[in-house]
């Protein structure tokens with residue numbers, strides 16, 4: 001039985017409104033597959049009430065991390081605590097507070113959509129049937145169709161309906177929009193934000209589609225080299241990080257170094273720097289000293305992803 005298969009439970013005690021504590025606390029989490037170390041002493045704390053976009057390159061370990069967090073994949077070391085309790089024993093009442101949308105959904109192909117949702121509803125302490133019905137209608141899912149006959153995108157929509165209907169306090173989605181068309185993607189993101197209006201609700205989703213993160217005004221968590229490098233609100237990243245381009249005809253034997261430098265690369269005449277909180281005076285002085293022209297830009301999230309991931 002997987003950790004997210006539920007046993008029927010009594011009504012849940014309400015979560016305190018504006019829960020200030022971390023929903024998720026990860027300490028020194030390690031996970032390897034055969035010879036490949038995917039997560040390396042990873043620490044992460046996710047506060048309640050935020051939308052977190054988990055970014056990382058292909059193979060960075062996003063799916064592995066999400067599965068480890070939910071007890072779906074055994075961990076080699078470290079600790080995971082969800083809603084303040086260690087995740088050593090998956091299942092139980094706490095799992096009613098968690099919604100999970102896996103990367104692929106291929107369960108119960110013989111079941112019809114309606115029957116599957118009714119069956120699933122019985123396992124949850126909360127189930128918002130009007131919301132599930134509304135989403136089925138909006139996303140044009142035929143309740144009478146068999147799951148096995150749904151397209152990949154339709155299955156993904158069904159998995160999202162299933163995850164949202166129990167009104168989870170923590171919703172975890174592994175590339176939930178990969179198979180959705182742009183219209184469905186937008187509708188889905190709007191639903192997510194709607195869900196987030198309730199105090200204390202938390203969403204963690206992995207994606208490569210940076211535009212979705214921008215629309216959701218998410219906090220960005222970057223997974224690289226087996227660790228969460230940072231978790232910061234997108235607006236904060238935007239306000240602190242600048243892309244600095246210095247151009248000079250003589251080229252650059254090496255990239256110039258400035259205070260707050262996060263990454264530098266040289267391409268012919270151009271030195272491109274990603275800098276945290278640069279001061280204009282020091283950049284002007286550098287440009288004058290090196291006889292270079294100076295350009296300062298606010299990076300898009302996609303730029304940041306390309307630079308940092």
Ligand SMILES: Nc1ncnc2c1ncn2[C@@H]1O[C@H](COP(=O)(O)OP(=O)(O)OP(=O)(O)O)[C@@H](O)[C@H]1O
Pocket residue numbers: 033034036038056057058059060061062063064065
């Ligand atoms: N069951 C498994 N057995 C062996 N190796 C695995 C297994 N699952 C994942 N891996 C390896 O772990 C690494 C991380 O994979 P994971 O799927 O977590 O990355 P990801 O960041 O989700 O990638 P993507 O963005 O492509 O979905 C990869 O090198 C992958 O090959």
